[in-house]
Amino acid sequence: MEDPFSARDTDKPGLLAQERPGDNAAPLSVGELSLRLKRMVEGEFGHVRIKGEISGYKRAASGHVYLCLKDESAVIDGVMWRGAAASLPFRPEDGIEVVVTGKLTTYPGRSKYQIVVDRMELAGAGALMALLEKRRATLAAEGLFDAGRKQALPFLPRVIGVVTSPTGAVIRDILHRLEDRCPCHVIVWPVKVQGEGAAQEVAAAVRGFDALPAEGGPVARPDLVIVARGGGSIEDLWAFNEEVVVRAVAECSIPIVSAVGHETDTSLCDHAADLRAPTPTAAAEIAVPVRAELAENVATLGLRAERCARRYQERARERLAALVRVLPRRDSLLGPQRQRADDLAGRLSRGLERRAMTARGTLDRAGGALRPALLDQRIAGARVALRSADRLAGAAVRTLNDARVTLERRGGALRPVLVGRALARARDRVEALERVRVANDPNAPLKKGYAFVEARATGRVVADTGAARAAGALVLRFADGAIDARVERPGGKPYPKHQPEQPSLL
Structure with missing residues (x-):
């Protein structure tokens, strides 16, 4: 009988999987192979740093971030979990070159490998400036930096709001300068001016000032807001380049003066503000005038008004004298x-x-x-x-x-x-x-109670009792009207009618 497992039949595929002579490796499942690959990759590449350009950046609803890192020849997928993504000091965007730190792992569901990013940094100052320029162009295209949006500063603000760190030298310089020039009420909103969460605090302070009621609130609404910070590197001032700060400054209905950094430092907050001050001290000088100069100007205007009034009075007196001379006697x-x-x-x-x-x-x-x-x-x-x-x-x-x-x-x-x-x-x-x-x-006597007695038949005035008895029917005419009357005897019988004597004319 011929051996079914002879040598000439071992290389031919059969209908059913069978163990062959000399085969000492049992077949692996896909899950087992994926798990071995995952362990091997994570063990070999447990901590790596990769430099590449961000592509396909996407933040899921869960807070996790998914992206790709690429260079001229290859692409690798990456994921950053929600906890690490929340601590990013900047907002990643496509096209930005970064250096990420993390570990390689595999995703068995798609038979692909990826890097789990624990830390992400910009790849040098050039990348940071590229991100800044890209963000500036995007916000400028939306019109946030247009001159038509900027508001005029109040001449003499009663209340000034300051958004800055309460422990730095900036607030002391501003308060000292305001006290020297024109003392006014100052409200300080303490915030962090650099580091994690600084941008969110600055934006919340600006929106908080803008949300204060104009009248009747527990805190007076500022007439002017100063956003200030001392000098530093571009990394130190990066919080004032964040989009959340720029949008809060641009949307504020209160005029804002931006005093971030020294004279050579420029941030996106400066472009969005209504006015940029080279330094925090200069912002205080811009905010209020000098009280002594105001008093001097008021006094000068008072003297000018008095001279003008006196001059008009003298001219009016001269014109009056000239008119009096030409008037007739x-x-x-x-x-x-x-x-x-x-x-x-x-x-x-x-x-x-x-x-x-x-x-x-x-x-x-x-x-x-x-x-x-x-x-x-x-x-x-x-x-x-x-x-x-x-x-x-x-x-x-x-x-x-x-x-x-x-x-x-x-x-x-x-x-x-x-x-x-x-x-x-x-x-x-x-x-x-x-x-x-x-x-x-x-008709005047009628108003005193007198009356005209007229015969109803003839309409003539009756002057004596005989004519009245002869007329019988009479009309008594008073001041306010006339009434009819009849002359009768005491027994109620009328007097006999007879022809009255005709009056003789004189």
């Missing part, structure tokens, strides 16, 4: 008006006398034989006279008003006492005329 200006007023007063007096004499004669003629017809005639004549007096009084009032207007127009610069006296005399004359008119009003 009082007598020549008021002469025609005086003569006209005297003429009107004489005419008014004579008219009143003639009217009184005529009225007295009429009363004397009609007093002995008053008849209804005569009384009607007298009332009609009195009404005509009253209308005439009204016209005369209206003419006098218009004349007086014309004279007053003329006097006011042409005699504005004259003495008001003399004009007032003339007006008072004319007013007295008009009032006297008005009293005469009221005294001659035939």
